[in-house]
Amino acid sequence: MKRRRYAICGLSGRALGQFAKPILTTFAGGSELVGLLDPDLARFEVFRSRFPEQADIPAYGEDEFVRMVEETRPDCIIAAGRDDTHARYILSALQMDLDVISEKPMATTGEDSRQILEAESRSKGTVTVTFNYRYAPIHTKIKEMVSEGRLGRITSVDLNWYLDTYHGSSYFKRWNRERALSGGLSIHKSTHHFDLASWWIGQKPAEVFAYGALNYYGADSEWNPEREDGRHCGTCDVSSQCAYYSRWNARSKKLAVQDDHLGSLGGQQGAFPYTGYRPDRCVFDSDIEIEDTYAAVVRYDGGAMMSYSVNFSLPYEGYRLAINGTKGRLETVEYHIPSRIPFPTPVQTIDYFPLFGSKETIHVVQREGRHGGGDPLLLEDLFMGEDSSRPFRILSGAEDGAYAVATGEGVWRSAQENRPVRLSEMLGSSPQQELAVNRKGGV
Known part of the structure; x- marks a missing residue:
C-alpha cells in the first residue's frame, strides 16, 4: 500500500503532539511527513529538537505554500496553526486538488467557511475537521x-x-x-x-x-489586583495577589507559564521558544x-x-x-x-x-x-x-x-x-x- 504523504501548515504544540508524532511513530508504516510550513523559524527548531532524527524534513515560510507542494508532493495538508491561518491553507490546498485535515475551528468566520464549501465543491480534494x-x-x-x-x-x-x-x-x-x-x-x-x-x-x-x-x-474584573496593562505571569510583581495565578502555582515554583495547551513548551522566567510570543500575558489587560x-x-x-x-x-x-x-x-x-x-x-x-x-x-x-x-x-x-x-x-x-x-x-x-x-x-x-x-x- 502506498504511503500517504503529509505536510503540516502551522507548527503549534498540537501540530507536534497530535499530528507529527503519530505520523512519525504509530502510523509511520502508512504515513510520511514530507513538509513543514510556519511563519516563525523558531518553531522549526522546536520541531527538530523534539524529533532530531527528522531534522532533514524541508521547512518553508508562510508564503511558500505553492513551492512546498511542488517540491514535496504531499497528498494531504494538515492545517494546525493559529485559527486565523486555517482558511488560507485549506483554500490553497483545495485549489491544488489536495485533501486537507483541519484542526477545529475550520475557520474563524462564516464567510471563510462558505468559501471553503465552494472551493471543496470545485476540487478533487476533501476537507476533514478534527472534532475529537x-x-x-x-x-x-x-x-x-x-x-x-x-x-x-x-x-x-x-x-x-x-x-x-x-x-x-x-x-x-x-x-x-x-x-x-x-x-x-x-x-x-x-x-x-x-x-x-x-x-x-x-x-x-x-x-x-x-x-x-x-x-x-479584563481590566474591570473584581479579581484584578491592580489596574496596569502589559504584565506577564512570569515576571509580575503582584502575582501573589492574583487568585488565578496563586491557585495553580506555588510560591516556591514560580513558572512563567503552566498551561495545559503548551505543556512542556512553557519556559522559565519568561524564556519561551517562539519568536515574539508569550503565552503568559495578564488576564486583566484592558485590550482583551x-x-x-x-x-x-x-x-x-x-x-x-x-x-x-x-x-x-x-x-x-x-x-x-x-x-x-x-x-x-x-x-x-x-x-x-x-x-x-x-x-x-x-x-x-x-x-x-x-x-x-x-x-x-x-x-x-x-x-x-x-x-x-x-x-x-x-x-x-x-x-x-x-x-x-x-x-x-x-x-x-x-x-x-x-x-x-x-x-x-x-x-x-x-x-x-x-x-x-x-x-x-x-x-x-x-x-x-x-x-x-x-x-x-x-x-
Whole structure:
C-alpha cells in the first residue's frame, strides 16, 4: 500500500503532539511527513529538537505554500496553526486538488467557511475537521442511543459547559483573546460543543439568539489586583495577589507559564521558544476583546431547540447535558480532569428516562487518551481510514465545520446586535443547493 504523504501548515504544540508524532511513530508504516510550513523559524527548531532524527524534513515560510507542494508532493495538508491561518491553507490546498485535515475551528468566520464549501465543491480534494469530542466513548454512546430511536424525535437539548480557572484563564493569556485571530471563544471553543449537539441529534442549526459578557477577565474584573496593562505571569510583581495565578502555582515554583495547551513548551522566567510570543500575558489587560460567558438558544432545521451556556471561569471543569425526545430523555454530567477538582467526582454515566417506564443507568467502557479517550480513535480514522464497523459516521467534513463556525459567529453577532441571527446570513440560504456542496463526510 502506498504511503500517504503529509505536510503540516502551522507548527503549534498540537501540530507536534497530535499530528507529527503519530505520523512519525504509530502510523509511520502508512504515513510520511514530507513538509513543514510556519511563519516563525523558531518553531522549526522546536520541531527538530523534539524529533532530531527528522531534522532533514524541508521547512518553508508562510508564503511558500505553492513551492512546498511542488517540491514535496504531499497528498494531504494538515492545517494546525493559529485559527486565523486555517482558511488560507485549506483554500490553497483545495485549489491544488489536495485533501486537507483541519484542526477545529475550520475557520474563524462564516464567510471563510462558505468559501471553503465552494472551493471543496470545485476540487478533487476533501476537507476533514478534527472534532475529537465526537470520539469520546460516552459521546458515541449518546449518538448510538439517539440513532436507535430510544428518545424518539428529538425536541430539545440542554447543554451547559464549564471551564475551570486553570483552563479558562489560559485563553485570556494567549492569542485567543484577540478576536481577529480566534473568532472569539464562541468559535474557538464552542464549535466543539455546537458540532457535538448537531451530530448527536442529526439536525443542522438554523438560527441563534444569544447574550454574552466579559465577567471575570479584563481590566474591570473584581479579581484584578491592580489596574496596569502589559504584565506577564512570569515576571509580575503582584502575582501573589492574583487568585488565578496563586491557585495553580506555588510560591516556591514560580513558572512563567503552566498551561495545559503548551505543556512542556512553557519556559522559565519568561524564556519561551517562539519568536515574539508569550503565552503568559495578564488576564486583566484592558485590550482583551472577547467574552468569557455566553447563554444562547439554537433552533435546528428538524424542529429541535437547544439551550446552551458556556462559562470560562468556574471552580471545576465539565458539562451537564440533557436531550429530550418524544419517547424519553437522557442526562449525563461530566467532571473533566478530576485531578483539578477539589472534591470527589463520580464516574460518568448516562441516565435514560423513557417517557413511560423506569430509569436506566448506563455505564460506558472508559478509554485511555486525551479528550475522554477520543484522540486515539480519531487518529486511527485519520491515518488508517474510517472504521467501517460503526453504524454511523463520526469523522466530520467541511459542512460540519462550516455549520459549527457559523453557529459560533451567530452567537457573537446576536450578543452584539441583540437580535436573532440566521445561519443563512453567513452560509447562504441553502448551502446544499446554492453551493452544490459535495458532502464527503457530513453530519
